[in-house]
Amino acid sequence: xxxxxxxxxxxxxxxxxxxxxxxxxxxxxxxxxxxxxxxxxxxxxxxxxxxxxxxxxxxxxxxxxxxxxxxxxxxxxxxxxxxxxxxxxxxxxxxxxxxxxxxxxxxxxxxxxxxxxxxxxxxxxxxxxxxxxxxxxxxxxxxxxxxxxxxxxxxxxxxxxxxxxxxxxxxxxxxxxxxxxxxxxxxxxxxxxxxxxxxxxxxxxxxxxxxxxxxxxxxxxxxxxxxxxxxxxxxxxxxxxxxxxxxxxxxxxxxxxxxxxxxxxxxxxxxxxxxxxxxxxxxxxxxxxxxxxxxxxxxxxxxxxxxxxxxxxxxxxxxxxxxxxxxxxxxxxxxx
Amino acid sequence: xxxxxxxxxxxxxxxxxxxxxxxxxxxxxxxxxxxxxxxxxxxxxxxxxxxxxxxxxxxxxxxxxxxxxxxxxxxxxxxxxxxxxxxxxxxxxxxxxxxxxxxxxxxxxxxxxxxxxxxxxxxxxxxxxxxxxxxxxxxxxxxxxxxxxxxxxxxxxxxxxxxxxxxxxxxxxxxxxxxxxxxxxxxxxxxxxxxxxxxxxxxxxxxxxxxxxxxxxxxxxxxxxxxxxxxxxxxxxxxxxxxxxxxxxxxxxxxxxxxxxxxxxxxxxxxxxxxxxxxxxxxxxxxxxxxxxxxxxxxxxxxxxxxxxxxxxxxxxxxxxxx
Ligand SMILES: Nc1ncnc2c1ncn2[C@@H]1O[C@H](COP(=O)(O)OP(=O)(O)OP(=O)(O)O)[C@@H](O)[C@H]1O
Ligand code: SF4
Ligand SMILES: [Mg+2]
Numbered sequence: 001x002x003x004x005x006x007x008x009x010x011x012x013x014x015x016x017x018x019x020x021x022x023x024x025x026x027x028x029x030x031x032x033x034x035x036x037x038x039x040x041x042x043x044x045x046x047x048x049x050x051x052x053x054x055x056x057x058x059x060x061x062x063x064x065x066x067x068x069x070x071x072x073x074x075x076x077x078x079x080x081x082x083x084x085x086x087x088x089x090x091x092x093x094x095x096x097x098x099x100x101x102x103x104x105x106x107x108x109x110x111x112x113x114x115x116x117x118x119x120x121x122x123x124x125x126x127x128x129x130x131x132x133x134x135x136x137x138x139x140x141x142x143x144x145x146x147x148x149x150x151x152x153x154x155x156x157x158x159x160x161x162x163x164x165x166x167x168x169x170x171x172x173x174x175x176x177x178x179x180x181x182x183x184x185x186x187x188x189x190x191x192x193x194x195x196x197x198x199x200x201x202x203x204x205x206x207x208x209x210x211x212x213x214x215x216x217x218x219x220x221x222x223x224x225x226x227x228x229x230x231x232x233x234x235x236x237x238x239x240x241x242x243x244x245x246x247x248x249x250x251x252x253x254x255x256x257x258x259x260x261x262x263x264x265x266x267x268x269x270x271x272x273x274x275x276x277x278x279x280x281x282x283x284x285x286x287x288x289x290x291x292x293x294x295x296x297x298x299x300x301x302x303x304x305x306x307x308x309x310x311x312x313x314x315x316x317x318x319x320x321x322x323x324x325x326x327x328x329x330x331x332x333x334x335x336x
Numbered sequence: 337x338x339x340x341x342x343x344x345x346x347x348x349x350x351x352x353x354x355x356x357x358x359x360x361x362x363x364x365x366x367x368x369x370x371x372x373x374x375x376x377x378x379x380x381x382x383x384x385x386x387x388x389x390x391x392x393x394x395x396x397x398x399x400x401x402x403x404x405x406x407x408x409x410x411x412x413x414x415x416x417x418x419x420x421x422x423x424x425x426x427x428x429x430x431x432x433x434x435x436x437x438x439x440x441x442x443x444x445x446x447x448x449x450x451x452x453x454x455x456x457x458x459x460x461x462x463x464x465x466x467x468x469x470x471x472x473x474x475x476x477x478x479x480x481x482x483x484x485x486x487x488x489x490x491x492x493x494x495x496x497x498x499x500x501x502x503x504x505x506x507x508x509x510x511x512x513x514x515x516x517x518x519x520x521x522x523x524x525x526x527x528x529x530x531x532x533x534x535x536x537x538x539x540x541x542x543x544x545x546x547x548x549x550x551x552x553x554x555x556x557x558x559x560x561x562x563x564x565x566x567x568x569x570x571x572x573x574x575x576x577x578x579x580x581x582x583x584x585x586x587x588x589x590x591x592x593x594x595x596x597x598x599x600x601x602x603x604x605x606x607x608x609x610x611x612x613x614x615x616x617x618x619x620x621x622x623x624x625x626x627x628x629x630x631x632x633x634x635x636x637x638x639x640x641x642x643x644x645x646x647x648x649x650x651x652x653x654x655x656x657x658x659x
């Protein structure tokens with residue numbers, strides 16, 4: 001891709017008040033309920049939250065891949081200034097896999113078992129560019145080499161089942177890189193892999209992201225993984241982003257009780273606040289979320305006002321949170 | 337692969353041997369062909385003479401032994417009725433049946449797969465409901481009744497198509513076939529549709545189920561996330577996956593199309609083996625019946641072998657495991 005547009009501070013993604021709901025017979029599931037986030041070129045955003053908080057649906061919404069009974073019901077997704085909500089299917093198709101790529105969680109399931117790696121890669125190239133098959137093949141081989149697959153000329157002929165999980169995920173990453181996208185959404189791509197391979201892939205992704213100047217949204221339920229990888233962290237709870245900021249801001253001075261709880265339950269927890277070492281209770285059922293702050297049934301700081309919707313509060317730096325009783329920024333201040 | 341084929345051939349020999357014993361004994365048990373072959377006023381001497389010439393005076397085990405020896409040298413016996421080698425009578429009639437079964441199979445595929453895809457991709461829509469209702473009718477209405485209705489509508493009422501016989505045949509690439517002439521094709525249409533209706537329904541259902549099972553899979557979503565067109569996703573990613581079960585069933589069904597073409601051949605007076613076998617059972621023409629069953633079993637085995645080979649071509653996971 002041309003590097004002229006690669007202004008390192010260019011905002012490539014600006015999501016505001018995104019709402020994606022599932023209209024099920026049992027009721028409306030507000031999977032994504034007012035998510036806002038921005039991403040700059042070369043930046044890695046870690047999207048963290050427990051299972052069912054809406055991380056994947058946020059990713060699929062950006063790609064326009066939410067299937068019925070799910071539907072986008074509001075908000076805005078600006079991709080390099082272009083509104084994607086309401087864009088034509090053909091326009092979205094031309095962006096998917098081309099300017100915006102996605103990597104899925106389970107590498108065992110993302111490749112079609114009856115098609116070779118070569119078919120997968122060539123068809124992805126040809127879906128967006130009219131080049132010759134040999135050129136498409138050459139580019140595919142380059143992409144495989146870039147993600148550390150040895151003898152790519154030979155291995156590209158293989159079928160998915162001939163690769164290990166880690167190798168398949170590398171293939172998926174190579175496919176995502178084929179068109180040097182502006183944005184990659186990686187939905188827990190290392191969760192299914194063992195720890196050594198996970199950390200290899202993490203550092204390679206970080207490097208690729210910096211070198212190619214692409215924006216990366218890394219979805220994970222593991223704050224530890226994201227802490228080592230991302231520039232910024234967005235913490236998601238019950239369809240909302242409850243806190244976001246730089247990695248240092250969020251990890252050193254969490255303002256939202258839920259974030260603090262996540263840190264408390266992460267392996268590298270600081271010893272402060274024994275009350276916060278784990279989050280009590282379970283996530284509310286998506287059809288039966290408390291009004292106001294959805295976290296209030298599990299929160300130690302909840303008061304009556306928490307029955308109302310907490311507004312987004314901005315700190316003096318880039319940190320923001322949604323809580324009526326944010327934690328203080330230093331240990332001293334919390335003492336009475 | 338070679339070892340696999342050899343093993344399958346050995347299995348086939350065993351199956352054929354066992355079948356021949358069962359069929360031979362079975363037909364022997366049904367009745368005495370002499371009763372039918374001889375005029376009612378035949379003398380005992382005539383009877384004994386005919387029995388001797390046909391080898392029917394010997395005990396069953398001796399008769400079977402003879403049959404087996406002959407069979408090993410390629411002779412499956414001489415028809416009591418036509419006084420010709422039974423195998424050549426069958427081979428004379430087989431092309432007509434194969435042609436009918438093949439046409440029905442092609443119809444089942446070219447109609448069944450697109451309708452199944454259409455219905456599977458638009459689940460719950462009016463199109464889906466219509467196709468599914470149609471396929472239930474295709475399954476459940478008796479074959480002979482469907483045949484009668486086809487004749488009533490297209491031959492009797494509308495007068496568009498002939499309803500009996502094979503019509504004029506010609507030769508294409510040395511094979512005698514109805515496809516060579518327009519008259520032949522016209523005669524083929526109704527019986528082929530009749531034979532195919534249940535199979536079309538079957539293929540529709542298989543395809544529809546396959547689509548519904550495949551569409552929610554991650555690799556389809558990933559294909560969409562890569563920006564592939566829906567056309568490519570359906571015709572390559574979905575179809576190639578569901579082709580595996582479809583091919584298996586179609587292979588088995590092709591055998592049964594040949595075996596059960598009997599009803600259709602009877603309704604449409606189609607001069608195939610189905611009609612021959614009905615006639616031969618009526619007169620207890622044992623050599624023809626036995627030879628017919630052995631031919632059908634051989635075809636079943638061959639088709640299964642072809643299906644297994646196709647299977648391994650379609651599914652790389654099996655291919656790499658093949659010995
Ligand atoms: N097809 C669907 N029908 C109804 N509800 C759905 C559907 N898909 C997702 N949801 C709901 O949307 C919510 C968010 O789902 P999502 O997959 O985004 O969670 P997640 O944060 O990615 O969780 P995980 O860590 O388990 O992947 C869940 O509560 C889920 O119940
Ligand atoms: S708004 Fe209230 S309930 Fe929600 S996290 Fe803050 S203190 Fe807890
Ligand atoms: Mg998810």
